[in-house]
Amino acid sequence: MSKRVLTTESGAPVADNQNSASAGLGGPLLLQDQHLLEKLARFNRERIPERVVHARGSGAYGYFEVTDDVTGFTHADFLSTVGKRTETFIRFSTVADSLGGADAVRDPRGFALKFYTEEGNYDLVGNNTPVFFIKDPIKFPDFIHSQKRDPFTGKQEPDNVWDFWAHAPEATHQVTWLMGDRGIPASYRHMNGYGSHTYQWTNAAGEAFFVKYHFKTNQGVRSLSAEQGAELAGKDANSHQTDLLQAIERGVNPSWTLYVQVMPAAEAADYRFNPFDLTKVWPHSDYPLQRVGRLVLDRNPDNVFAEVEQAAFSPNNFVPGIGASPDKMLQGRLFAYADAQRYRVGINHTLLPVNAPKAVVGGAVNYGRDGAMATRNGGRAEKNYEPNSYQGPSQTDAAHAAPYALTGWTGTHAAPAHVKDDDFFQAGELYRLMSDDEKSRLIANIAGGLSQVSRDDVIEKNLAHFHAADTDYGKRVEEAVRALRED
Template sequence: MSSNNNNNLTTSWGAPVGDNQNSMTAGDRGPTLLQDVHLLEKLAHFNRERVPERVVHAKGAGAHGYFEVTQDLTQYTKADFLSEVGKRTPLFIRFSTVAGELGSADTVRDPRGFAVKFYTEEGNYDLVGNNTPVFFVRDAIKFPDFIHTQKRDPQTHLKNPNAVWDFWSLSPESLHQVTILMSDRGIPATLRHMHGFGSHTFKWVNAEGNAVWVKYHFKTEQGIKNLAPDLAAKIAGENPDFHTEDLFNAIDKGDFPAWKLYVQIMPIEDANTYRFDPFDVTKVWSQKDYPLIEVGRMVLDRNPENYFAEVEQVTFSPGSFVPGIEASPDKLLQGRLFAYGDAHRHRVGPNHNSLPINRPKVEVKNYQRDGGMALGNNGGSGAYYEPNSLGGPKEAPQYKTSPFEVSGNADSVSYNSDDHYTQPGNLYRLMSEEERTRLVQNIVGAMTPVENNDIKLRQIVHFYKADSELGQRVASGLGLSVPGGL
């Protein structure tokens, strides 16, 4: 009798399983027989159920939703999903902490990843940012070293504040992000009560080929809410999955979180004269110079059906562009264009974009073949090289990336601005006295375990250069004095 139309348990190759409670043995006591192929397959699959966790952003939560255009910005970009007011595009978002492992607590002081995959009619567009507008480093060559400081010491297997502050004190460009991280916003109350940012500068190109520079800002409609450190620590011990649970429950009961998307637009030529390098991801653009322009609204209205299939296997890359959106010369972005896709090819497999959560809504046509998990018919008997005379897909010149001017020598150089202090100093001076006090307390608490006073003094100098009061208060809290000569 056919088993196709019933609810029989089957093996991965579709054969019905007769006994899923008892392994096959030689006699009642065994030993177990190697011929029990169902047992072997079950154990072998179990051993492989966990793909390697992400090196960064390992702990995350996700949801499905949609993006709806509310303002016509076709004068700036030809991106199809932004082409008309009212147009809706399905999306998937993943929120995450940066430094912790897959089982770490949600309510730690850490930036939050804010990655959005738009399933557009011209392919997937990934906007892979954080809940902060800046980052710790501005060149991809420093990123592995920075992340090493956030991970565990290779000898003790413990988090190492000496490494954290040693790196930061020797990398003054990190001061702006450190100041944000140590502020109230370093521990959001929930994933729903925080902003999101593309962080990098990107390029928008319109139908006429005219380009502008752009930065993305997602503003939460739920309002900003943060956790006090003592409450965050209490929750971390009692419910380490607090943020994950909150997001799931809110959507499950119909309290759909939403964000308004805004952009800042900079004319191409302004990049040469603006007072900060607009491609330096440790800096922000003044909203007085480049005001926020509304684009649309993002709503999360559906929870994943399966965490592993969707949240764990979803892959994002800043290099997943669509026509009308392109890269800028941002040095950190340039490195991420390679690193993210390469991480997914290692972690999930070379055909990660074929998985349902990553698969574009449009048909994929290319000459990439084979590799692990080559789903579908692997290109069938069609052409497998290009150019060909067999009617295979061809490039479309109208979608070529727009040019931008470059000049100078091929060399390893830094950004031409070493002003790492004006913007974090301005941020401190914008805070209320209560916010300043909490900032200093958080910094002092984080630096107190550092064993080397030279590291502490080096970092104090950075805080002092940003704002003398800030430097003095941090030094006093650590029982030290601001080094002379400042």
């Protein structure tokens, strides 16, 4: 086999990659050494801005296979036939820490899934929890600032974390999830995934349904205690990345079963609480889980930077038969996620192989032009405006999902408020479902953080939330915090 020749960026052969060109032995370097200058300049530019949230992540390719008929709810083509398979890419992540953070920490996990469907890419961007801390996107930047490193101390501060939660009673439900036994997954393979938001499905007859996605791990849910997490993070900061990589390399392909909860759209306005509130779940007794298919991961990326770091997801990437709901947090993310990727990776990030749709030969067909790294840019055979008289691509006039006016949704939640439509009831329900041992660990985790807060008023506000969720819950947290502060 012939020897492969090292070249410069322009394709010229490199004469010497071990020594810089200099003016004589030991003399100063020469500015004419194009290879040296190019190599150093490129090295300075190897990184792109890391994600503000979900910076630390791992990814894998796989497929989604339909196992049950859901055509009564959606006309999405990739869900149209039992047995149909669609290629997928998934990115798991921690939320709060930076790219260099540890995997085995107490934090929600991102569960972002890209379906390369025959009708374009469908991105489902969720977490490993069915709820979130807030219900309005205007609070998201403040929430993340409170959880990230403090600008003065340069580290996460319990004062900031708990102060925000003290002023966000709607966070009580998610805090109970986070501080409970599932707060530190043993691996990415051993946790569930959720769409978290409410989405809209539309069937071929134009009937609309609101749905929630539940990916149940087929490996079984396994989690770490706070002590186990700290020990593992110290031994191997990349523990979850290592586990996922090695499992797939061994042929132990992780899988999840997808279920959905389905609410006929006409029932949304009169449901007993706002069904689009991201801080609440729909009880399974109201809307049981219905099986859809299975997700299998069977291939590792060849290059983590190119395929995992540059992977770009947007919940606004829908396909016919699937659309958004009035969920305020989802509506905010429809803009924010895509905009983040335009900033991080560039306006042409969808041309990268991991992001490019596979539905159309040669990539997406539209009138977007120019920008950095443009490779598909029209020219002699294509116009850059629409409509035109040259058989350019044109609209289908077929909406992906039903307009809200046709779903019966008026823009307001009409059901009367009652005791179960507040920020605390579902957090209390979750607490009451726990065993005595689970409750004890939850209390210890909350008290461990809350007891470090320096302001008494912030502690009292948070204690009031737990008291409102459940009398025993609040009493035990209060006693545990007091005991730790007296030590």
